[in-house]
Amino acid sequence: MPVFTSSCLARAGGLLLACAWLLAGNAQAAEPTPAQRATFKQAYAAAEQGDDWRALAGTLHDYPLYPYLQAAALEHDIRNVDRATVEAYLKQYPDWIPAADLRRDFLRELARRQDWSGFLALYQPGLGDTLSCDALQAKLAQGAALDFDRDLAALWSQPNLPDACDPVLDAAQRQGLLTAARLWTRIDRAADAGQAGTIASLASWLPAAQQDDAQRLALALRDPAAALAKASHWSDTPRARQAATLALVRQARRDVDSADASWQQLQSRFAFNAPQRDAILRALALFHATDFDDNALARLIALPAAAQDDSTREWRARVALARMNWPAVLAAIAAMPPSLQQDDEWQYLRARALAATGDTAAARQQYAALAGQATYFGFLAADRLQQDYAICPLSLAGDPPREQALLTQPALQRAFELFAVDLPSLARREWNRALHGADEATRRLAADLANRRGWYDRAVFTLSSGDALRLYDLRFPLASQDGLVPQAEQAGIYPAWAYAILRAESAWMSDARSGADARGLMQLLPSTGALVARAAGLPWNGGASLYDPVVNIALGTRYLAQMAQRFDGSTWLASAAYNAGPNRVDVWLAERGTLAPDLFVATIPYKETREYVARVMAFSVIYDWRLNRAVVPLVQRMGPIGQQYVPPGPDTPRRAVACPALPPAAGASVAAPAASSAGS
Known part of the structure; x- marks a missing residue:
């Protein structure tokens, strides 16, 4: 060769x-x-x-x-x-x-x-499972024997292994290392992780009398409905009960009514133990709740204590909210553990319930406790009190000597240079290596240096906790070179909302790519980009062009405009559609379209979409403040469902932004609550 x-x-x-x-x-x-x-x-x-x-x-x-x-x-x-x-x-x-x-x-x-x-x-060592197995195969090729504890124990704990491990596992089986007990340990771990393929591949190594038990588990994962159809013919053994439990829980997610019917047939056939019954009852109650079935609230209330978890407790409150059963909302929140009750969402919704049941003073006290926060629920609470939003920005104090010291680090030099030559993935790896183990002050300074070079996502990821959250100029950049403001205005949408979507979608990573192949700053699918370009009369040069910020923003703002138009101009509904798809939002509107906007958001079945809408709307307030100094309140931007919404204009009334008296943080100074212009 x-x-x-x-x-x-x-x-x-x-x-x-x-x-x-x-x-x-x-x-x-x-x-x-x-x-x-x-x-x-x-x-x-x-x-x-x-x-x-x-x-x-x-x-x-x-x-x-x-x-x-x-x-x-x-x-x-x-x-x-x-x-x-x-x-x-x-x-x-x-x-x-x-x-x-x-x-x-x-x-x-x-x-x-x-x-x-x-x-x-x-x-x-330490280069990943594939090479670990290749190394073992190399040793086998040189005549070495395997030792389970030394060679296989760490790999065996993985629920799924790469193909490179197959020859090693075959050798271990031939050596008699894969005992039935060890096989079942890994099968159980794979069942918990939903790895049907792993279970099926291991089943043939079990004693013949145990192989059917493993195949039932694999079937329960792959096709729970088929497993449940066969379960009535299974003997009542511990492994059969395990497979039936797994199938019932999996089927509840797919089709809760059919899972419920199977449960009625099987609960007397199998002697399910208490944890199994709790898992089944929890899954059935939870997915009846996400479907907002008529009996969902009663089922959640009736769940045994051992079957409850944070999800069932939250959904008890969400189902009550969907019905606007305010006493039931208060009871559901009271039944939550204290740690969950302290979550901003449940504090706000408790205040809504208190106000609805006539306890105005307690409601106002609860709103006041939230209104000092620059968050979605803080802004909603401030709207309820009709008071200014609380945003108290910090700015980093300059430190030229330390900056120069940072810039002498070869790895950081390489990181900045890789970003400058459009190799952002490699740049991030050099960045992480350069700052591994660095203190907070150093990381903040490096993020500021990156921001000045137009590498905005470094600040977004670095400044993610504590008082660093108040470094708004770094965490919410205004990248005028990418043309977002004029593109949003041409598309007929509010620039602050477009900025918020971009920030929520990609955190300013221009090369972001999702598992579904959404690309770039505003996370557009190539198929979507092509359709939007055709409809808007914009050039289209294929999916790779979505990594160009200018192209991505031009198409992303037009797509946002399409979503807004579909939902009467509503930015909050369009945000939900951008995340979950417009057809799914149509279904939710048909089921609960009479709710107030804040309650509708709280009853969105998908946790990811609920949190996404809240995040986008909060970000849109902060970007509104950065662009315009004062803000259009959420109460105006989250108008009733079905009411036409018109984006804010020059004459739209705005609310002032106040800065609560907070002590300055170390290495930062309190800035006046003013905004940079779009061109800064």
Whole structure:
């Protein structure tokens, strides 16, 4: 097989010689020029494609990211590269991220080649389950025997393992290490994790008399309705009861009425133990509640104490809210544990119930306790009291010497440079390595440095707790270069709402990509982007273009406008539709469309969507304040369902923002409650 040999690395006299460009200096280097960055981008693209990157990179020997070029070329040619070349790179860059990636990927290649001696020479523990199993396979190939406690115990605790582990498990079975007891330990763990495939693969290694028990568990996970249909013919054994319990709980999520019917048939056939009965009753009550069935509230109230958890207690209150049964709401909240009662949502909804039952003084006291917070429920409480919103911003105190010290760190230099050349994923990895173990003040300062470079998501993720939440200028950036304000205005939507959606969707990560393939700042699916572009008469250059912030915002604001138009201009309903889909929101409106907006949000069945709407509406207030100094209250923006909503304009009445008297935080100063302009 031909091999890739570096022209820059060679062995001479037993010593490894390297080109002069291999190590970047540790001192702060001069800021790279735009020409260097443009050249690096071209060279990096060439290296990734297997083209002649060296011809493009002749002027980059001192550029801080030069080693990334050779790593990219080696990765492209991983099928042909020789071990000596990889080892040379690893020796020169033992602590670099591309070296770690190259080691991992070359180990996979060596395993594919079944070069087990080479594999073991490069292998290091802690590189993941796939390579752990490859290492065990390498030892087996050299004649070693497996020891369960030493070699397999950690892997065995995983409910699911990669395909690379199959030969190792086969060997362990042949050695007699996979006893029935050990198999059942892992099967039970897989059942708890919902891994039907793992259970099915292990079943054949059980004694013949036990295989059906395992297959029933796998069926309960894959097709609970089919398992329940067969359960009436199962013998009443502990494993049959386990499978029936699992099937009933799983089916309750899919179709609670059919699960209920199966429970009526099976509860007398099987001697379910108390925890099993509690799990079944809890699932049935919970999913009758999420369907808002007529008997849901009674079922939740009647649940045995041992069957209750925070979800059933919350849903008891949500079902009562949907019925506007205010005494039942108060009783449900009173039945919650104190930790849950202290949640802002339940404090606010308790105040709503107190007001509805005539206890105005207690309601106002509860609202006042919340109204000092810059949160969704704090803003709603302030609306109930008709008082100004409480937003008390902080700003970071400058520290030039410490900034300069930070900028001398090679990993942070690389992080900033990777961001500058549009490699944000790699930039985040260098960032995390640079700041691993850093104190809070250092991390805040680094986030501020990143923000000044247009790398906004670093502040969003770094400033996520304590008094750092009040660093609003960093946590809620106004990126005028991406054109959000003019694009939102052209689309006919309120810019503060568009900013809030963007912030909630991607936290300002322009390369964000969801499991469903939603992309970019406003998390659009490529199919959605194509449809919106066609409808709006905008150019469309494929799904990859959604990672361009300008393109993403242009299409995302138009899609938001479509959602708002579908729901009478309502931004809060459109926000729910943006998260859960408009068809799902239509179903909820048909069922509970007479509720007040705050109660409707509280009764959204999906926890993710409830929290998303609350987050977006709170963010929209903060962005409104940042853009306009004063804000349009939520009570005006969350108008009644079915009432046409018109986005705020220049003459829309606004509410002032106050700053409660709070002590300054260490390393920060209290700023006046004023906003930057959109162009700042």
